[in-house]
Amino acid sequence: MSHRPIYLDNHATTPMDERVLEAMLPYFREHFGNPSSISHAYGWEAEAAVKQARQTLADAIHATPKEIVFTSGATEANNLAIKGVAEAYFSKGRHIITIQTEHPAVLDPCTYLQDLGFEVTFLPVQGDGLVNLTQLEKAIRSDTILVSVMAANNEIGVLQPLAEIGELCHQHQVLFHTDAAQGIGKIPVDVLDMNIDLMSFTAHKLYGPKGIGALYVRRRNPKVKLASQIQGGGQERGLRSGTLYTPQIVALPKRWNSD
Numbered sequence: 001m002s003h004r005p006i007y008l009d010n011h012a013t014t015p016m017d018e019r020v021l022e023a024m025l026p027y028f029r030e031h032f033g034n035p036s037s038i039s040h041a042y043g044w045e046a047e048a049a050v051k052q053a054r055q056t057l058a059d060a061i062h063a064t065p066k067e068i069v070f071t072s073g074a075t076e077a078n079n080l081a082i083k084g085v086a087e088a089y090f091s092k093g094r095h096i097i098t099i100q101t102e103h104p105a106v107l108d109p110c111t112y113l114q115d116l117g118f119e120v121t122f123l124p125v126q127g128d129g130l131v132n133l134t135q136l137e138k139a140i141r142s143d144t145i146l147v148s149v150m151a152a153n154n155e156i157g158v159l160q161p162l163a164e165i166g167e168l169c170h171q172h173q174v175l176f177h178t179d180a181a182q183g184i185g186k187i188p189v190d191v192l193d194m195n196i197d198l199m200s201f202t203a204h205k206l207y208g209p210k211g212i213g214a215l216y217v218r219r220r221n222p223k224v225k226l227a228s229q230i231q232g233g234g235q236e237r238g239l240r241s242g243t244l245y246t247p248q249i250v251a252l253p254k255r256w257n258s259d
């Protein structure tokens with residue numbers, strides 16, 4: 001008989017909530033249609049489920065459904081946000097600001113862009129793990145296009161001051177991206193109040209399945225331009241091609257529902 005140790009690594013992933021699994025199952029079985037199949041009922045029922053999930057997710061963060069792009073998780077959402085902005089705005093500027101304590105899913109796309117000729121400022125954090133706002137403001141230049149600072153740190157859990165960072169970025173007309181993989185569903189996040197332009201999240205840190213996440217992309221004041229990183233069938237308004245993964249999408253916002 002082997003005794004499994006008690007699981008204490010929820011920052012790495014969480015177990016699936018039974019209710020989330022139950023909600024997913026019909027979309028593997030009877031409702032297996034492709035949400036993009038617009039000519040028959042199998043497509044329509046899958047599409048309705050995706051639409052409902054998108055609405056729930058948008059409502060939870062004070063966004064609109066068209067501002068949600070489903071991805072395979074926070075890693076892909078971060079890559080889409082950072083490389084997508086870099087590619088879409090490079091004629092405006094090639095400077096990006098982030099912090100040294102970001103997850104590799106932010107640091108590595110930034111390093112990749114550095115190798116391509118972008119300039120990246122990796123700000124240190126203070127002793128308490130927080131970014132220094134004065135230092136952040138000083139780092140903003142006329143050619144800065146993006147600031148990327150996470151919501152909650154994946155190792156020590158410290159919460160960055162999103163609203164203050166958002167305000168600063170808004171004043172300087174620089175886009176603000178936050179990797180909220182560890183924050184969403186645990187702390188209130190309002191993309192309008194906090195002036196967040198792009199936000200990444202993932203289901204498996206929130207009692208959902210692995211392999212599904214989303215990127216919030218602001219469409220008004222300002223409308224964020226983004227270059228797609230995966231091209232193909234044109235799903236997600238061309239920003240992320242690939243057949244939508246209905247069961248995973250249904251699962252993503254499940255923990256925000258009244259349950």
Ligand SMILES: *Cc1c(COP(=O)(O)O)cnc(C)c1O
Nearest residue numbers: 073074075103105154181182202
């Ligand atoms: C887990 C995590 C990621 C990666 O998310 P995936 O959905 O596994 O790609 C990115 N950023 C942070 C802060 C995380 O905790």
